[in-house]
Amino acid sequence: MGEKVARRDWIKVAGAGIVGLAIGAGATYGLMPPRVERIEVKPTPKPIPKEPLRLGVVTFLSGIPAPSGIAGLRAAEIWVDWTNAAGGILGRKVELLVEDESEGVEKSVERFKKLTVEKGCEAIFGTESTSTGLAFGKLAEEMQQLWLSWDGTTQQGLEETIPNKKFSFPSIYNEAEAVAGAVLVAKYFPNVKTVAGINDDYSYGRNCWEAFMSVLKTLRPEVVPVKELWPKLGESDFTSHIAALDAAKPDLIMSSFWAGHATIFLKQAAAVGLFKKYKGAMVTAGGVLPTLKKEFVPEGVLIGCNSWYFEHPLGWPLRDKFVKEYLRRYGEYPVYECDHAFFTFQAYKAAVEKAYALKGEWPTKEEIANQLRGIKVPSLSGYRGYREDNYQICNFFLGLSKHDPRYDFVTLDPLDMVPFELMCHPPEMKFHDWVKTWKS
């Protein structure tokens, strides 16, 4: 028979348990953090200014880069029309004020100040030139004015000049297409041993060649440069350069021509069948893709289209809608500057709306800038954004030229989408240090 528990003993144990529980509960309660009533604080919305929102654009409307600048402006105008038709930004209609960038840095700086001080623009968009980009980046910080660049950066050579940017939002690194081009050359033309370069004799051309060779030599250490040609920007007669390239007999010819001179060069090169003899890497020529006709661009040339390719097998409704509208208005296909321009406006609108949602009133430029950092928005080429150091994040499209019977210009097949991380070094590293970390 088991031992019987006396009632008195049971009461003792139960009493001790109850007292213990009471002390424990009391102690636990005492040690618990004070209970806080969670009250949802919603900002009291303040009236949004009624006057139209003025946004300034400084881009090339004349000169060699004008086709690119005008394409960007057209995209901006389409964006403004669509946005205004949908009610504007937080109900404010958008008004574009446009100035020409082609008159050089001194006058472009004057235009920036005019749009900011006299015209009261809330942000400045545009800029293609690297020198104007350098000046605008600094100016934006000094004037505490938002500057969302389409193509200009704040790089001097391959190095950043404004490490802690607040108000300036440059484009993607200048050398990105050259890096992507080198990666794809290694992929598609693995037997290349000798390379000749023909690039514009100015910073962009020189930076592209430097970056291209740096990456290619890392991936294929056996590759050697055999010829470097530096025609001046604006050159239209490349016959002597083509003869020199032919004489060098390289395995591959690399060029970062990006505007009408890419078309001219390819036309003149076709006369001697240059790209039938040698492999070609035109890393930025896709900027004028609709002008690269099949009769003078053979199949198999690597062509870079920056962030934008007019057609994509995966499809993207916003791109399709835009291409249709662009074709309807201007009777031609859009180029990459359209994507850069469209993205900057999309990002600005999203940042204003995010800042408003937090604050309940029309945000300041600083508040908009804070929202722009790290933002991700749908643009024409897919989702794009800004990195924490204010640089644009986007993927690039490159591929081999193909003669598609549906178009009179060359299309790209296969088409590669090169991710941002593969083209752009992290902000804390310098370009060449970053490339050294690559494995061949």
Next chain:
Amino acid sequence: MKIDIIKEVSTIIPFKNTRFTSILIILFIIALIAPYVAPPFLTYILLTFFCYVPIVIGFNLLLGYTGLLSFGHGLFVAIGMYTSVYLMRNYGVTSIEIMLILAATLSALAGFGVGLLCIRYVRIFFAMLTLAFSMVFYSFLLKFYWLTGGDEGLGIYTRPALLGMKFDTLYIMDFLTKVYYYYVLAIMVILLIFMYRITTSHFGICLRAVKENPRKADESGLNVKKYRLYAFVISAIYTGIGGALLVQVTRHVVPAITYWTYSGEIVFMTLLGGFNYFTGPIIGAFVYIVLRDLIMSLTIYWRVILGVALLLIVIFVPGGLMGGAKSLSKLIIKKRESYEFS
């Protein structure tokens, strides 16, 4: 003989009347109060104009007073700009007075070297030689990337100290339009007074003699080449100082300043206002800068419009705006006199 020719040209000494002096005083008062009554951007445009005044009056010492048309004065503007930027970026110099002195010294040295070779020639040969020197410098700036920043140019990231005083905490537009504005205005006035003294001095009269009839001047005992060289050096100093002042406004310098089109703008300003008058280039610079600002926002073809304007001026008013104004005033006086007689 020497005295005769000086007497001959001394009759052309500009503006000694009191009406002109009172206009100058009124303009100076307007310039003084402008930052407090005019919109900030207009003040900014005025500041740009003030920076151009030394450039155009320096240029006109050659064209208007010595009869030498330089198509390469952008070279000296660039020397002034690059000197300032280089001192600020590479040596941490903030004193604008040091920058101005060095810009003037280097411009003088460059002016002496270039002038020594150019003054042997006149007319189109002189113009072409100066243009060539400027374009050589342009190529140098483009190619020596490690030194000059190439086509990207060089920017400045700090503010200058004016008379030892720093204004780093001021908003940039306030610094430019409320502080730097007065500094440049003061420098401009000093340089204007100096230039007026130069042009009305014995030296200035000799320059005019060299311009009007170099052979006669030579026969009168004037060393024509020496006077031309002096004028070239002074002109270079003025232009270099203008460049050093201007770069604080643009905050960035690119090689395009030495390209011939920029030197063409200096020629344009001077012709527009009238190179035969002391104030002609100043008025030309003012009209050009204001018109450029207005028309640039309206059309990308602003150069065409200004080009047509210049064409009309050259054809119908060869003396420029000042010459036109003088002809008009003469006509009015003549009509008034004929009316009084009748």
